[in-house]
Every structure is written in structure tokens, then in C-alpha cells.
Amino acid sequence: MSRALNFYENEITNYKDKLKILNNIINIISTIRLVIIILIISSAYYFYKKENILFLIGSVIIGFLLFIVVAVFHNKKIKERNESKLYISINGKGINRINGRFKEEEDKGEEFLNDKHPFTSDLDVFGRNSLFQMINSTKTKFGREKLRDILSLKEIPSKEKIINRQEAIKELGNKVKWRQELEVKSTFKKSGLRDISDLLEWAESQKEIKPIFKIVPYIFIFITMVSIILVAVRILPITYLILVFMINYLVVKTLTKDLSQVISLFNNHKKDIEAYTNLLDLIDKEDFKAELLKGLKLKLRSNNSSAIKEMKALKSLVDWLGDSSGNAYYLILNVTLLSDIFILRNLEEWRNLNGNKLKEWLEIMGEFEALSSISNLSFDFEDWCYPKIYDEDGLEGIEVAHPMLGDKAVSNNFNLNSKNGISRKVALITGSNMSGKSTFLRTIGVNLLLSYIGAPVCAKEFSCSIFSIYTCMRTKDNLEESISSFYAEILRIKILIEAAKNGEKVFFLLDEIFKGTNSRDRHEGAKVLINQLVDNGAMGLVSTHDLELCELEETRKWLKNYNFQEYYEDDKIKFDYTLREGKSKTQNAVHLMKLAGINFENK
Missing domain, CATH: 3.40.50.300 (P-loop containing nucleotide triphosphate hydrolases)
Known part of the structure; x- marks a missing residue:
């Protein structure tokens, strides 16, 4: 049995065993969640009958906190189960490549078929029973397009470039677990193949931040804090504070009139940004020896900026935006600290600093995906030779x-x-x-x-x-x-x-x-x-x-x-x-x- 076939079969066995354990844990936790809900209802009813409001509130709060902790653990195990299923599928694809059953794969790259290309149609590079279908493990739009360009010989490589790429593919071939994790992280969010041209258009259309965004929020926050203190010490009536909140709300809405479009944009691409951040994080943490791979990774850290650091910052801002859609606690933050103005300002600052780099970062990520796809051949067919x-x-x-x-x-x-x-x-x-x-x-x-x-x-x-x-x-x-x-x-x-x-x-x-x-x-x-x-x-x-x-x-x-x-x-x-x-x-x-x-x- 070949090294690759033995690896894939062992991995499938290991993940199937893990899957059984996870299914048992998930079933037990589901039961525990149900029991917690029953206990919350029962204790609330008991203390209500006893007319002990303090204990009623305390038992409900403790119960819900316990429920949240169990729910978070439950979701973590469900995520592990879904990832285990993906690993089983990925290793199964490896076996299919070796056994020549890759024709069963659904992704054939048919959108890349081009009868006018000098050779791709005649050599079965894309489409049914194609080279693309055999090797592809890309899961993002950028990875697929880079793999298309490489397989189409969009640029005829020099001898030096071929040798450098051979070195990179040999190294990635041996990093099979890292490559599989790269595939899982991009697959899990079910996002990579969507069009993000509107996100790139936003990133590249930079705007100067108006001075009003830098001054006005602090003035109104100061007025609000003073008002809260004066109301607390009963110098001003509470109706005055309500008036301040209403004014703050109008100021926020006036200064962030375009925020609804931004919220819509980022809500649409929230999973994309999370998937891209995860992939760039994997690349950033991995140590590479091949010159091509080191050079690509270096581009993600050029000009005193780190792609992963900036992508994590963008992800945090997007998470805040996701929380802003109608949550009561966020409304309180908004009328008190004018949070929408700061988010919009931070997004503008991020765009001005990184907007023109985003596409390059994602293209580098796509090149790692494409090279990882090609390196499937290096790992799977050890009896093949490098020319x-x-x-x-x-x-x-x-x-x-x-x-x-x-x-x-x-x-x-x-x-x-x-x-x-x-x-x-x-x-x-x-x-x-x-x-x-x-x-x-x-x-x-x-x-x-x-x-x-x-x-x-x-x-x-x-x-x-x-x-x-x-x-x-x-x-x-x-x-x-x-x-x-x-x-x-x-x-x-x-x-x-x-x-x-x-x-x-x-x-x-x-x-x-x-x-x-x-x-x-x-x-x-x-x-x-x-x-x-x-x-x-x-x-x-x-x-x-x-x-x-x-x-x-x-x-x-x-x-x-x-x-x-x-x-x-x-x-x-x-x-x-x-x-x-x-x-x-x-x-x-x-x-x-x-x-x-x-x-x-x-x-």
C-alpha cells in the first residue's frame, strides 16, 4: 500500500472514531440543555409560589448563565463534528484520486471551459474527467481563478520559476495535514465561491475622513456623561437625559446616513471575511522553507503592516456591525457613546490604510490554495517524477x-x-x-x-x-x-x-x-x-x-x-x-x- 493511501485510510478511521464520540457527547449535552430549561422553569415557578422574588430572579439568572455556558460548549462540539465530516470527505477524495475515481467529484471547473484556448479543451484540463477535477481542492474564488490561470499557462514560466514552484509543491506535498486544514477552514463557512466584487470596490474607493467625525462624537459623549451625573445627583430631571439621548440618536443617524449600506455590504460578506481571515491566519502561522512560499508569505507582512492583523481588525469591526441590527443593548451604546459613528470612522480608517492591499492579500491566499491543489499530486503519487x-x-x-x-x-x-x-x-x-x-x-x-x-x-x-x-x-x-x-x-x-x-x-x-x-x-x-x-x-x-x-x-x-x-x-x-x-x-x-x-x- 502506498504512503498516501495508507495515510488517507488511517485518517478516515480516526475521524470516524472521533465522530462516534462527538455524537455521543452532543446527544448528552442536548439532554443537559433540556434539563436546564426544565430546572429554570421549575425553580422560577417554585419561588413564584413562595413569593420570593429575589430567589426567583437569582435562579433564572444563574440558570440562563449555565445554559449559555452549556450551549457554547454544545456549539463547539457540533462544529468539531462538522469539521470531522469534512476531513473524512477530504481524505476520501484523496483515495479517489489515487484510484482514478476522481470523476465522481462534482466540481469540474466547467465555467473555465474555452474552446478557443490553445490546448485546455483538447487536453481535458477543465470539465468532465479533467485535470482540474482530479487535483482541485480550492474553496475560494481567488484560489479557483489562480488554479485556472496556472493550468491554462496564462504566463509561460521560466526555468527558474518552474524549479522554484517544484520546490514549493514538494514542500506543500509533505504538509498534507496543513493543506487539509486550509481546505476545511475555507469550506466550513460555505462562502469562498461567492462574488465579492462589491466588497473590493468598497475597499478600493477610499475617502477622506471628515473632521466632524473626529470632533463631534467626543463633544456629545461629554455632554451625555455630564447629564447622567447631573441626573444621578438630582440636579436635572430624568426627562432632560431622555432629551439628550434623543438628540444623540439624531446626531448618529445624521452622521451615519450611509451606514445602512455599509451594514448591508458587510452582513452579506461577514462569512467571507471570517473565512479569509482564518486562511490568512493559517498561512501566517506556518513556517515555510521554499523560496516561493517564503516570498508569498513575506508579501503579507510588507510595508510595516500584517495582513492577518489587519484582517482580524476588520473582522472585529464587522462583528460589531452585525450586533448593531436592532439589539437593545447596542441601542443603549449608540445613544450613550455614539458607537455607530466610531464604527463608521474606524471602517474608513481601515479602508484608507488597507483598502488597496485587500485584493493582493486575497490573491496571495488564492495562490497558496492553488499550489496546495497541485501538491496533491506530489503526495498521492510518490512513484511519479519531477521533470x-x-x-x-x-x-x-x-x-x-x-x-x-x-x-x-x-x-x-x-x-x-x-x-x-x-x-x-x-x-x-x-x-x-x-x-x-x-x-x-x-x-x-x-x-x-x-x-x-x-x-x-x-x-x-x-x-x-x-x-x-x-x-x-x-x-x-x-x-x-x-x-x-x-x-x-x-x-x-x-x-x-x-x-x-x-x-x-x-x-x-x-x-x-x-x-x-x-x-x-x-x-x-x-x-x-x-x-x-x-x-x-x-x-x-x-x-x-x-x-x-x-x-x-x-x-x-x-x-x-x-x-x-x-x-x-x-x-x-x-x-x-x-x-x-x-x-x-x-x-x-x-x-x-x-x-x-x-x-x-x-x-
């Missing part, structure tokens, strides 16, 4: 397999590099239907992507240089734009050619190109395209049924033929999905047509 990054153009893999196929994956050796004075640029892959050509193209593409994001790859050894990945594999009709599948393919090829011409280091994956036209044009077009791409410095793989295209190997030393084959057992087609050198010598199309009922004897 070496070439300075010269090339790609080489030993026992390379598709990372999302689990036990069904078949590994192959493959290389495109310079050996014996010959620089290989293109692999032409032939083979019969369903033999594994398209899957192999995706195998190379996904492992290249994993290499560039700093993740381990599904191989015994893997080395590559840095390219821009372009694919043309799943072109389809677009009825809304009146585009046929062939024209859609032409458009993708055009993007690929332009990228190569513009000096990008292109690695292309082309699957059955120009299949929407006649065999003569398909053959001629493919031959010219491959030559043109290589002339512009590109490298890549091309799968085809056009065996005549294999003749290019005789005149183009930079091209090498490979193939996949099938065999038959009991008149049934079988595949071994093993990559072989040379062009294909087998075909199965006629056999498949016969299985469909086409009678070739009557031709």
Missing part, C-alpha cells in the same frame, strides 16, 4: 503514461531530441482506430503541462524544454457561428502557424489533421504544414491514418515514424497501446465496418 528542464530544444520520457487514467494507463518510452547528429523535431504516429494515438498525444501534452506548472509527471523519468503548447484535436461544428468542423480546424491551425511565425517556441499536437477534406488535399496540406512549422522552429507530434505521409521520414531527417498496433483473439480486436518505431502495418477499419453490419461480400 528536468532542458535549455536546448527537446523532450524525452521513460515509462510515460497518461496521469488521469489510473490503473488503465499504459506507459511508453518516447523522445524528440538531438542524437547522433540528428535533431528530431516531429513524431508522426500512425495506427488503426482506437489503438491509442490520440491518447498518446494527450499523454505527452498533459505531462508537458504538469512539467511547466511545477508538478510531478506520470513517468519514471521526464525531461523537456519550455514551449508554448498548441493543439488541434477536437474541432467541431459551431452552428451559432456557421462554422464547419473543417473550418474550425483551419482556424486553429492558423493560430498555431501565426504563433510559430511570431517567434514563439511552439510544441504542437495535431490529431488527424484536415480529416474534413479529400485524401489528396489532406495529404498535401499536412505535408506542407509540417514542413512550415519545422521551418519556423516548432516541434511536435502528428497522428494520422495517411500512411503515405510516413514517406517524409526518408527525406526529412527531423521526422520519425511511430505506430500503435492491434491484434485479434477469438475474432475480437485487442490493443496493447504500446508505441513502436516505424509506420503502421495493420488496419482495422474494414473489420469494424463488418461489426456494424456492412456486408463486403456484396460489393
Whole structure:
């Protein structure tokens, strides 16, 4: 059993045992709460009958205080139970990743699907049965968007950046309990995926604090305190104090006329702020060794301010705002100490000091989430390797397999590099239907992507240089734009050619190109395209049924033929999905047509 599988199963067992204990405790406390309520009612009735008002009030107060203490403990245990359930779910997801059952996960990242992206649709990066579905453990909007940007190669990383990210992902891979806590803290508030653009807009629209907010409250508080003393010593009547409170209330409402909008804003995002504060607190308390992680954490403490300290201050202010909605004790504070004015002023001061930093803090938090998601691969698949990054153009893999196929994956050796004075640029892959050509193209593409994001790859050894990945594999009709599948393919090829011409280091994956036209044009077009791409410095793989295209190997030393084959057992087609050198010598199309009922004897 692998290290990761053993860890996940042990954690599930431990949390299930903890869950049983917590359920028993919660049931007992529920009974105790009920007993306390009965005792409060009984004692109140008893002392009422005895006409002992002092004892009646005392017993009710003591009973309610005891009830509050028990209720707080009860809620704490319920929270622990809910967190235990989340830990069981998270460890279950880890087992599903290892066993290839990640396809059961609901979050597929379908909102990130983009058919116009150079490779994400063809390589199953987002959507059903995708890389995102396999690794994602982000629970906030910022984490998801950062993971999307990383998986989409929004920025082509340098060799140094890849190595730094590898170091960070290795470290986070070993911090599995910390990563799980990060996920639990963001999940527990059920808040992270909501849009907070209105909160960020408030934070970034800074305003100067009016002098009236700094002076007026103290004047009225002084008048109120003096009035209370004068009323207490019976120099002034109590009606005067009531008048002072009414004036204070009008002053508060006048100076905080915009407070209702602020209260609405923060009540809507109270759980978001609490979740973000918890996540930043976890990051702040953790010790990191990797340069990338230390650098990110340092940004949360830059310019003599601490993100976690300021977020906790904001959370405290928001908690006060939450208490201001109609509570009697808060109304007393408001007419006595003008608390709403101070809260609004403190919020303005917080915004002026930190408003332009909030988005950056949350994006850094999101980057930790995204890196933690990628590091799931580091912990779960200890037999995978971290790739070496070439300075010269090339790609080489030993026992390379598709990372999302689990036990069904078949590994192959493959290389495109310079050996014996010959620089290989293109692999032409032939083979019969369903033999594994398209899957192999995706195998190379996904492992290249994993290499560039700093993740381990599904191989015994893997080395590559840095390219821009372009694919043309799943072109389809677009009825809304009146585009046929062939024209859609032409458009993708055009993007690929332009990228190569513009000096990008292109690695292309082309699957059955120009299949929407006649065999003569398909053959001629493919031959010219491959030559043109290589002339512009590109490298890549091309799968085809056009065996005549294999003749290019005789005149183009930079091209090498490979193939996949099938065999038959009991008149049934079988595949071994093993990559072989040379062009294909087998075909199965006629056999498949016969299985469909086409009678070739009557031709």
C-alpha cells in the first residue's frame, strides 16, 4: 500500500472514531440543555409560589448563565463534528484520486471551459474527467481563478520559476495535514465561491475622513456623561437625559446616513471575511522553507503592516456591525457613546490604510490554495517524477503514461531530441482506430503541462524544454457561428502557424489533421504544414491514418515514424497501446465496418 493511501485510510478511521464520540457527547449535552430549561422553569415557578422574588430572579439568572455556558460548549462540539465530516470527505477524495475515481467529484471547473484556448479543451484540463477535477481542492474564488490561470499557462514560466514552484509543491506535498486544514477552514463557512466584487470596490474607493467625525462624537459623549451625573445627583430631571439621548440618536443617524449600506455590504460578506481571515491566519502561522512560499508569505507582512492583523481588525469591526441590527443593548451604546459613528470612522480608517492591499492579500491566499491543489499530486503519487528542464530544444520520457487514467494507463518510452547528429523535431504516429494515438498525444501534452506548472509527471523519468503548447484535436461544428468542423480546424491551425511565425517556441499536437477534406488535399496540406512549422522552429507530434505521409521520414531527417498496433483473439480486436518505431502495418477499419453490419461480400 502506498504512503498516501495508507495515510488517507488511517485518517478516515480516526475521524470516524472521533465522530462516534462527538455524537455521543452532543446527544448528552442536548439532554443537559433540556434539563436546564426544565430546572429554570421549575425553580422560577417554585419561588413564584413562595413569593420570593429575589430567589426567583437569582435562579433564572444563574440558570440562563449555565445554559449559555452549556450551549457554547454544545456549539463547539457540533462544529468539531462538522469539521470531522469534512476531513473524512477530504481524505476520501484523496483515495479517489489515487484510484482514478476522481470523476465522481462534482466540481469540474466547467465555467473555465474555452474552446478557443490553445490546448485546455483538447487536453481535458477543465470539465468532465479533467485535470482540474482530479487535483482541485480550492474553496475560494481567488484560489479557483489562480488554479485556472496556472493550468491554462496564462504566463509561460521560466526555468527558474518552474524549479522554484517544484520546490514549493514538494514542500506543500509533505504538509498534507496543513493543506487539509486550509481546505476545511475555507469550506466550513460555505462562502469562498461567492462574488465579492462589491466588497473590493468598497475597499478600493477610499475617502477622506471628515473632521466632524473626529470632533463631534467626543463633544456629545461629554455632554451625555455630564447629564447622567447631573441626573444621578438630582440636579436635572430624568426627562432632560431622555432629551439628550434623543438628540444623540439624531446626531448618529445624521452622521451615519450611509451606514445602512455599509451594514448591508458587510452582513452579506461577514462569512467571507471570517473565512479569509482564518486562511490568512493559517498561512501566517506556518513556517515555510521554499523560496516561493517564503516570498508569498513575506508579501503579507510588507510595508510595516500584517495582513492577518489587519484582517482580524476588520473582522472585529464587522462583528460589531452585525450586533448593531436592532439589539437593545447596542441601542443603549449608540445613544450613550455614539458607537455607530466610531464604527463608521474606524471602517474608513481601515479602508484608507488597507483598502488597496485587500485584493493582493486575497490573491496571495488564492495562490497558496492553488499550489496546495497541485501538491496533491506530489503526495498521492510518490512513484511519479519531477521533470528536468532542458535549455536546448527537446523532450524525452521513460515509462510515460497518461496521469488521469489510473490503473488503465499504459506507459511508453518516447523522445524528440538531438542524437547522433540528428535533431528530431516531429513524431508522426500512425495506427488503426482506437489503438491509442490520440491518447498518446494527450499523454505527452498533459505531462508537458504538469512539467511547466511545477508538478510531478506520470513517468519514471521526464525531461523537456519550455514551449508554448498548441493543439488541434477536437474541432467541431459551431452552428451559432456557421462554422464547419473543417473550418474550425483551419482556424486553429492558423493560430498555431501565426504563433510559430511570431517567434514563439511552439510544441504542437495535431490529431488527424484536415480529416474534413479529400485524401489528396489532406495529404498535401499536412505535408506542407509540417514542413512550415519545422521551418519556423516548432516541434511536435502528428497522428494520422495517411500512411503515405510516413514517406517524409526518408527525406526529412527531423521526422520519425511511430505506430500503435492491434491484434485479434477469438475474432475480437485487442490493443496493447504500446508505441513502436516505424509506420503502421495493420488496419482495422474494414473489420469494424463488418461489426456494424456492412456486408463486403456484396460489393
